[in-house]
Amino acid sequence: MSSFWSLWIIVLTTIMLIGTVWILFANRKTKNTGPDATTGHVYDGIEEYDNPLPAWWFYLFVITIVYSIGYLIAYPGMGSFKGVLGWTQINQYEKQVAKAEQKYGAIFAQYRDMPVEQVIQDGKALKMGQRMFANNCAQCHGSDARGSYGFPNLTDGDWLYGGSPEQIKTTLIQGRSGVMPAWAGPLGEEGIVNVSNYVLSLNGRAVDADSAAAGQEKFAMFCTSCHGADGTGNIALGAPNLTNNIWLYGGSPGLVQRTLRNGRNGQMPSHEKILSEDKIHLLTAYVYSLSQTPAEQE
Ligand code: HEC
Ligand code: HEC
Structure with a gap:
């Protein structure tokens, strides 16, 4: 924030505060002029009593003004002045995180040395895992971890x-990071259709046999280095079966053609930096x- 706007806010806030105090005290009456005395204003036959403000209301107002001054000294509010307590949203957040780490860290740590095969026998551990999954992973993989278009299903054993x-x-x-290159260039549109027919035939789908046969040749040429000679994939490259x-x-x-084309x-x-x-x-x-x-799961 530039120092002009900082000063602008400080001046405005100060004028407002002083103005509020002035309005409060300038209009203050302490003496009751009598139960039926009026100010003389009449509107539509309605007259205004000329009574002092109720004391509780007046002092409440004074307290809020004193509080606001104290607040503006302690916390950020007056332009770019940071307040004497040094409070920021960030250090409050960090303190809370550190406190939570201290409180819950031990609960997570008890499984640290336990092999995963053993952790999955522990219902409480899985519950915690499920909650963390909901917070950190479900936005992409779905709350049931079954994934969706472009996000793998984590429950299917594939x-x-x-x-x-x-x-x-x-x-x-x-x-x-999965890298499946685009094949529109090397294969051409006809090649894309042929190879996709071949890929579909690997899944037992009824396709044009000649087209699939032509696709098989291209597959052997371009695809087996990652997806394997039989098309069953390669986990070292993340190339799917x-x-x-x-x-x-x-x-x-x-959709298969679109995958091949683009x-x-x-x-x-x-998640190394996000989760302990x-x-x-x-x-x-x-x-x-x-x-x-x-x-x-079913
Ligand atoms: C921003 C979206 C996103 C978030 C958040 C995310 N993932 Fe993923 N995840 C993906 C994508 C996309 C892939 C597939 C990568 C690819 O296509 O090569 C993947 C792949 C995986 C795989 C590999 C699956 C396989 O078949 O080998 C696992 C396991 C996984 N994620 C678990 C998690 C967990 C656990 C979390 C939470 C800590 C998480 N993911 C958070 C998008 C996400
Ligand atoms: C450089 C390695 C590599 C080559 C070569 C390659 N692929 Fe892929 N392919 C991948 C990877 C990695 C993925 C997964 C992409 C991702 O996770 O986002 C993939 C994904 C696919 C998919 C999507 C599968 C699905 O489950 O939706 C199809 C279909 C496919 N490849 C077919 C082919 C064909 C056909 C060829 C040959 C023309 C080929 N690939 C060549 C690495 C490769």
């Missing part, structure tokens, strides 16, 4: 980057548990 506790934890800590009818970006001919670039953000190690451990267990108990 993994882009692997579903072992270590692999899940690495995903959470480092984040992931293209044969199991589980789709990140949709399995209709139109490429895809899914981003799973790194102990929290990530609990979240790993929660995510791991989702595909371990498919019967309960």
